[in-house]
Amino acid sequence: MEREEKFIGSLSRQFGAYSLLVLGAVISLMPLYWLVMTSLRPAGAEFTYPPEWIPSSFHPENYAIAWNRAPFWIFTFNSVLVTFLATLGTILTAAMAAYAFARIPFYGRNVWFALTLSTMMLPWAVTLIPRFLLFKYLTLLDSLWPLFLPFWFGGGAFYIFLIRQFIMTLPLEMEEAAVVDGASRLRIFLLITMPLTKPAVAAVGVFSFIHHWNDFMGPLIFTNREETRTLALGLRYFGDEQFTEFRLIMAVATVMLVPVLVVFFAANKYFVSGVALSGLAGR
């Protein structure tokens, strides 16, 4: 009898939780639904009262119009290139630093680790102007270099920390066996540690991919010419006429969203586990 009550109690609780989750999911997805729908609306019908949940007619040609309005193929290529190079550099160099912090007992390690963590608390706004001047001095302004080069230097403290914490949880046996077999540090890192670190690396990869794909301020500061624009900045192409061309903005935004969602779903199973296992939870 008591057991049955408990069962019903947990059932109604499950139902309550489930309803709450569905409500939250609707709120999460509703603006995205609107984004996609607006990208398909007829010209001039972006703004109506009351809001039209389903467009009166569908206009997939909005995508072609948007892509022909500006050199969006170039913007797309730039975005892909920058995101790929920056993410690659981040993963590689952050993992190297993380490996050193987790596994190599070198002199001054704790000091460097504390310094690394403390950079998370530095406001990037302080380094913005000197970085701009640095790239100006190197005559790399108005190129894609400033958008990915800095990320080949460790990628960022948060990423180093995440991977380092993850490596700390890995058993040492395999690496020790490899040392006995005479393998070098580099071989151990590349062939043993890196493959085992996949969840954390995947999480860092997704974070980095999303960051660079969506980055707005970097391209705004460092690039000016049309040939060096990225998609995120290209969205502003319609900025001046945002109220007449809203559907075109939304078409570009929809296209931008697709690779992010693909990457996110593909790496999803690593995502929470990569963050969770890294011991970010504070223990």
Place this chain on the structure above:
Amino acid sequence: MADAVPLGVSSPVPTKKPKWSRKAKSDNLAGYLFLAPWVLGFLGFTVGPMLASGYLSLTKYSGFGSAKWVAFQNYDKIFQDNLFYTALYNTSYYALLGVPAQLIVALYLAVLLNMKVRHVNLFRTVYYIPTVTPAVANVFLWVWIFNLDFGLINSLLRLVGISPVNWLWDPQIVKPALILMSLWSVGQQMVIFLAALQGVSEELLEAASIDGANDFRRFISITIPLISPVIFLNLIIGIINLFQTFTVAFIATNGGPINSSLFYVLYIYRKGFESFSMGYASGLAWILFMIILVITAIQFYLSRNWVYYESGGAPS
């Protein structure tokens, strides 16, 4: 900066005395080789620019030609600049209200997503999607949601008979509106909270419910203290991030109406990259750095009273 390690990081290998064995030598070499990219980046893209920014703040510099030494003139001017105070007020308002709101929403969502219900993995993914939406697209979308005549929120308000609100174009309302908007993409904090909640010991929670504690009581007395290091982490990072809000204000309102969403970094951008007063902008940036440093230090000091570290591994 040992205090900068709030995360229960323990280092199993004690630093050796500098009396090198052959193994220690090779470890040092290997260590610094692996760390080399990061060390170079740290010096070239962080320490160097920080110092350069400090120097520039004492000069008059347009970005062209050479910088002219003016000592503390920029700072004198900044402290008499009304827009500086406006930007500081707007940013503090946004950060001090926005961070707690974001943390509460993120923690609430994480608790929901930590329940044992069906399809919870699907929900975790869906709840994170707003965070991966490109910020620019996000902002344009919310410009519509907040639109006076056609926007979603006002349409809903009309349905229930409330007169529409001019969200983004009312100086009194624009900052709360932007905070509301930021609550839609708290996925990052949510994931970190979720990871922490998954580490909370089931046994402790069960023991408490045997002792008769209800859900709410268990959450307050067990879960919150156990995840307090992560709350602290999110708080620190949240304040630093919101003090540097830029894109939202730049695209949605461009600082308006009447400078009521002129945020600090937007003001730095205008001074540095629109009026080419790079010395002045560097001064503004250094003041921001000092403010963030002080706030972070105060938070570390206060954290002793409420952040609980489970094992002895964390700094006291």
